[in-house]
Amino acid sequence: MKPVSDDPKPVGGLHNFLFSRLAGAMALCALVVSVLMPTEGLGIDLCFFYEYTDLPCPGCGLTRSVTNVSHGNFAAAWGYNPFGYAFWASFALMAPCLVLPRRALDGIQRRVSPFAAWIHRSTWIILSGLLVFGLARLVHHAFTGTVFPTLP
Numbered sequence: 116m117k118p119v120s121d122d123p124k125p126v127g128g129l130h131n132f133l134f135s136r137l138a139g140a141m142a143l144c145a146l147v148v149s150v151l152m153p154t155e156g157l158g159i160d161l162c163f164f165y166e167y168t169d170l171p172c173p174g175c176g177l178t179r180s181v182t183n184v185s186h187g188n189f190a191a192a193w194g195y196n197p198f199g200y201a202f203w204a205s206f207a208l209m210a211p212c213l214v215l216p217r218r219a220l221d222g223i224q225r226r227v228s229p230f231a232a233w234i235h236r237s238t239w240i241i242l243s244g245l246l247v248f249g250l251a252r253l254v255h256h257a258f259t260g261t262v263f264p265t266l267p
Contacts, residue, residue, distance in 0.1 A: 129235055134224045139213030142206040149178075149185040149203070156182070171262050173249020177202060198245050 132138050156179045164172040180199025183192035192199045212220060227234070256262055 129238060131224075133209060133234070134212055134220055134227075136213055138209045139211065139215075142209035143213050145181065145206045146185065146203075146210055149182045152178075152182045154179065154183050154186050154188055154191065171249070171252050171256060173245045173252070175249075175252075175262075181206070198241070198248065201241050
């Protein structure tokens with residue numbers, strides 16, 4: 116008979132990445148850059164899809180949206196891309212992984228691991244929502260020639 120352990124079953128993939136130092140470093144860099152960037156963007160298009168098709172992709176405006184959330188311009192953030200809030204929150208939750216001691220990270224990961232399936236599902240729901248938003252924006256653009264949402 117196998118001994119029964121109180122430790123939750125280890126999980127991998129996305130769950131482990133979210134608690135990694137690499138994720139923390141990437142998230143912290145994203146937040147620092149969003150604070151330093153101008154709220155209107157850099158004046159250059161970073162989107163290859165838009166550059167080659169003149170059509171907005173699902174992620175168009177995401178950088179400016181995250182930047183505006185960091186600057187407290189919440190209406191402008193929504194106007195650029197409403198999913199900027201979800202990305203900003205994700206970055207804010209992952210950034211401490213860079214500086215927390217390994218023991219603290221392991222403790223947090225153990226407490227959160229029962230919710231790994233929920234975190235995984237939520238991530239896919241948000242990404243699917245971003246895709247649906249992008250498709251709706253493309254359809255709207257095809258019929259009206261404008262991009263939504265628009266800035267206030």
